[in-house]
Amino acid sequence: MPSTAAALGSKPDPVEALHQLVLASLDDDQALDTVSIPLAGKSSIADHMVIASGRSTRQVASMAHKLVDRIKAETGKVARIEGLPTADWVLIDAQDVIVHLFRPEVRSFYNLERMWAFGEAPSAAASEA
DSSP: OOOHHHHTTOOOOHHHHHHHHHHHHHHHTTOEEEEEEEOTTTOSSOSEEEEEEOSSHHHHHHHHHHHHHHHHHHHOOOOEEEOTTTOSEEEEEOSSEEEEEEOHHHHHHHOHHHHTTSOOOOOHHHHHO
């Protein structure tokens, strides 16, 4: 069955396509506890914020590298990336979608989900289980 956008003859929403690309990439790389926070109408920084955890600094860095490469390959956009030297918390700015990748302990400490009134960050112990 064609999507509503296809049925109406319009192009798919590029922001939603980027959002789905981010979620699919993190799922492929076995990110833990992925949460997507809708920001449209709440903030001008982006339309979506995605938060996920990796089991180690190596996994966090690998997920970040792969995500940036996939965004470039699929959309032609160059995403900015910060935090790779330590990979405790890596920020990827893909303009319409902001991605935070954490080690579980660091994610629990900063608890971005609570800051955006979107629940609580999973505990580090829960992510390691």
